[in-house]
Amino acid sequence: MHFESPVREPLILGKDTNYHTITEDICIETERRPSKYWFMSFGLALAVLTLLASCITYTIMTGIGVWNLNKTIGWAYDITNFVWWIGIGHAGTLISAILLLFRQQWRTSINRSAEAMTIFAVFCAGLFPVIHMGRVWNGYMNLPLPNDLGPLWPNFNSALLWDVFAISTYLSVSVVFWYTGLIPDLATMRDRSKSKARRNVLTFFSFGWTGSVRHWNRFELVCLILAGIATPLVLSVHTIVSFDFATSVLPGWHTTIFPPYFVAGAIFSGFAMVHTLLIIARKVMHLEKYITIGHLETMSKVLILTGGLVSLAYGTEFFMAWYSGYGYEQFVFMNRLFGPYWFGQWSMIAFNSCLPQLFWFRKIRRNPTITFIMAAFINVGMWFERFVIIVMGIHRDFLPSSWAMYSPTWVEVCIFIGTFGLFFTCFLLFCKYLPVIAIAEVKSIFKITRGGKPVGALVGADEQDYNGDLAFELAAQAKAASHGNGHSNIEMMDIGKTGPSH
Amino acid sequence: MIKIKKTDCIVAVFDDDTTLLGALTKAREKGFNILDCFTPFPVHGIEKVLGIKRSNLAVAAFAFGSFGFLLALTMMTYTMTFDWPEDIGGKPTWPLTSMVPILFELTVLCTAFGMTITFFWTCKLMPGVIPVIYDKRSTDDHFVVLFAKDKREAEVRETMQQNGVKEMKEDQYITHNFPGPLPIKLR
Numbered sequence: 001m002h003f004e005s006p007v008r009e010p011l012i013l014g015k016d017t018n019y020h021t022i023t024e025d026i027c028i029e030t031e032r033r034p035s036k037y038w039f040m041s042f043g044l045a046l047a048v049l050t051l052l053a054s055c056i057t058y059t060i061m062t063g064i065g066v067w068n069l070n071k072t073i074g075w076a077y078d079i080t081n082f083v084w085w086i087g088i089g090h091a092g093t094l095i096s097a098i099l100l101l102f103r104q105q106w107r108t109s110i111n112r113s114a115e116a117m118t119i120f121a122v123f124c125a126g127l128f129p130v131i132h133m134g135r136v137w138n139g140y141m142n143l144p145l146p147n148d149l150g151p152l153w154p155n156f157n158s159a160l161l162w163d164v165f166a167i168s169t170y171l172s173v174s175v176v177f178w179y180t181g182l183i184p185d186l187a188t189m190r191d192r193s194k195s196k197a198r199r200n201v202l203t204f205f206s207f208g209w210t211g212s213v214r215h216w217n218r219f220e221l222v223c224l225i226l227a228g229i230a231t232p233l234v235l236s237v238h239t240i241v242s243f244d245f246a247t248s249v250l251p252g253w254h255t256t257i258f259p260p261y262f263v264a265g266a267i268f269s270g271f272a273m274v275h276t277l278l279i280i281a282r283k284v285m286h287l288e289k290y291i292t293i294g295h296l297e298t299m300s301k302v303l304i305l306t307g308g309l310v311s312l313a314y315g316t317e318f319f320m321a322w323y324s325g326y327g328y329e330q331f332v333f334m335n336r337l338f339g340p341y342w343f344g345q346w347s348m349i350a351f352n353s354c355l356p357q358l359f360w361f362r363k364i365r366r367n368p369t370i371t372f373i374m375a376a377f378i379n380v381g382m383w384f385e386r387f388v389i390i391v392m393g394i395h396r397d398f399l400p401s402s403w404a405m406y407s408p409t410w411v412e413v414c415i416f417i418g419t420f421g422l423f424f425t426c427f428l429l430f431c432k433y434l435p436v437i438a439i440a441e442v443k444s445i446f447k448i449t450r451g452g453k454p455v456g457a458l459v460g461a462d463e464q465d466y467n468g469d470l471a472f473e474l475a476a477q478a479k480a481a482s483h484g485n486g487h488s489n490i491e492m493m494d495i496g497k498t499g500p501s502h
Numbered sequence: 503m504i505k506i507k508k509t510d511c512i513v514a515v516f517d518d519d520t521t522l523l524g525a526l527t528k529a530r531e532k533g534f535n536i537l538d539c540f541t542p543f544p545v546h547g548i549e550k551v552l553g554i555k556r557s558n559l560a561v562a563a564f565a566f567g568s569f570g571f572l573l574a575l576t577m578m579t580y581t582m583t584f585d586w587p588e589d590i591g592g593k594p595t596w597p598l599t600s601m602v603p604i605l606f607e608l609t610v611l612c613t614a615f616g617m618t619i620t621f622f623w624t625c626k627l628m629p630g631v632i633p634v635i636y637d638k639r640s641t642d643d644h645f646v647v648l649f650a651k652d653k654r655e656a657e658v659r660e661t662m663q664q665n666g667v668k669e670m671k672e673d674q675y676i677t678h679n680f681p682g683p684l685p686i687k688l689r
Binding site: 018019020023144152153154155156157161162165166169172173176177180183184187188190191192203204205207208209210211212213214215216217218219220221222225226229230232233236240243439440441443444447 | 519520538539540541542543544545546548549552554556557559560563567577578581582585586588590593597600601603604606607608610611613614615617618621622624625626627628629630631632633634635638639640641642643683
């Protein structure tokens with residue numbers, strides 16, 4: 001028996017929403033001709049993708065010399081971008097796996113798009129280490145393939161090789177998880193389709209799903225087990241990325257708090273990106289009923305938590321540098337604050353530690369415009385965090401004679417900008433061709449989340465006459481009822497015949 | 503030999519999951535022969551009503567996971583210890599602790615793929631399978647129950663009428679005896 005407190009905001013809004021309108025609202029975007037804004041954004045994304053392709057081609061044809069790496073700074077812009085993108089790619093699986101284990105029902109409205117975002121972000125992330133190898137055609141040497149070079153097996157002691165395995169596993173398991181969840185929704189789209197060609201294509205991709213009760217039973221178990229194994233997986237990926245640094249012997253890098261610090265940072269930046277994308281998507285695709293202000297508010301709360309965790313890690317790093325009494329370590333941290341790249345350190349503190357504190361205010365959490373801007377700044381801050389760790393960790397090492405400075409060339413900047421082209425091309429295609437919200441999952445929580453809520457609560461903040469203060473409204477209605485004929489006039493909404501069932 | 507089996511059935515269509523659960527409970531009490539039930543989303547509690555047992559997929563998951571673990575262990579032991587032992591900074595040639603990340607990753611990879619493929623296989627699903635749909639609305643907002651059309655037909659119809667069925671029609675329940683998916687047109 002599931003009890004849902006009436007004080008809790010409903011997760012799905014709209015007075016007239018029912019199972020059919022859920023299907024209708026979500027599928028309609030995939031069925032009609034996209035708007036001119038979609039074509040404009042897609043054109044822009046393709047143009048930026050072309051920029052990415054040309055800059056990568058130029059880098060590979062000419063060599064890594066077109067980047068500004070030098071003897072001291074061997075990892076810079078590309079690895080910063082790699083860690084940044086892989087961090088963004090953490091929110092999706094976190095939302096669909098960890099929140100599934102914790103039975104957080106608000107995840108159902110956002111998990112599909114967050115998972116898609118994860119996959120596309122991992123594509124972008126994976127590009128950087130591959131092109132950083134320089135000779136990309138030798139990339140297969142990362143895999144333990146039988147060969148005639150010695151035989152030359154990869155070194156399984158190396159954190160970089162662990163990364164190859166971690167990221168490729170993460171990508172494939174995320175795709176499996178995402179696609180398995182998509183199958184029932186593709187079947188819904190198949191059974192709605194008007195043209196024969198569309199139906200045939202969707203029949204192929206929906207694997208012949210019928211929605212038999214036995215299948216659902218196994219499907220739920222598969223999702224649960226996938227969530228169970230994806231939870232440690234998502235934590236392991238950024239842990240292993242942090243090992244790239246933490247297994248070295250450099251001050252500022254060889255820190256034992258790196259794994260949890262990186263994971264918290266990844267979830268932080270991932271949620272910020274989900275925030276950014278969903279605020280756009282709900283507006284453009286008219287999904288305010290499903291991705292409500294309440295959802296944005298909950299994500300803002302996650303941002304305070306993870307922002308707090310990274311701030312704690314920043315503080316711990318400084319404390320440990322001081323407490324260690326080790327001159328080189330202390331130098332690195334003083335250099336971060338007052339060295340030539342001071343702006344990196346200070347923007348990371350400003351955007352990642354100070355800015356999220358605004359989320360303590362309810363008005364700010366529930367304002368999509370402000371949270372959109374804040375989420376964008378958090379992503380900038382998280383990019384600087386990686387820049388601080390990577391470039392500032394190595395630009396001034398033990399020997400002052402080998403100190404160096406780094407700034408990116410136009411090629412590096414264009415490759416970074418170009419990855420947005422790749423990301424948004426994929427994301428816009430996803431929005432056009434696939435259901436952006438998990439239809440079946442939303443339907444399965446529909447009654448529970450709305451049962452017994454006053455009608456006023458079912459109209460969202462976007463429709464202006466409800467400000468989200470359900471507790472207040474309930475109290476007012478109860479008061480009005482006690483003055484009246486003794487009956488509560490809290491109207492039960494009309495969903496089905498007998499109200500909440502589960 | 504693959505055989506296609508066709509059974510005459512009554513298709514009962516419901517438009518609410520609560521009503522469906524009520525009607526199914528009644529049907530089970532009376533001992534009707536329920537062939538299958540199709541819902542647009544996982545209706546919780548329905549497996550108890552229909553007496554569907556918990557699936558053994560977890561066993562498959564464990565088996566595939568163990569396979570992945572052993573595969574990784576064998577691969578790393580073979581390459582690093584036996585085939586071409588290298589002295590990397592004086593580290594041991596069978597470094598179990600540095601194997602942990604890859605042992606974990608391959609375990610997860612094999613579990614995910616193995617279990618998901620098993621799931622599709624046992625549900626007889628794969629690209630190219632053409633499903634038999636008894637009511638198109640069953641992936642949208644309707645709930646469909648198939649009863650065998652036997653001598654208790656009248657009783658089934660009456661019970662369903664009393665328990666809020668939206669409509670009833672007759673059809674053929676089509677199955678095949680192959681244990682996995684078959685990409686053929688059944689109807």
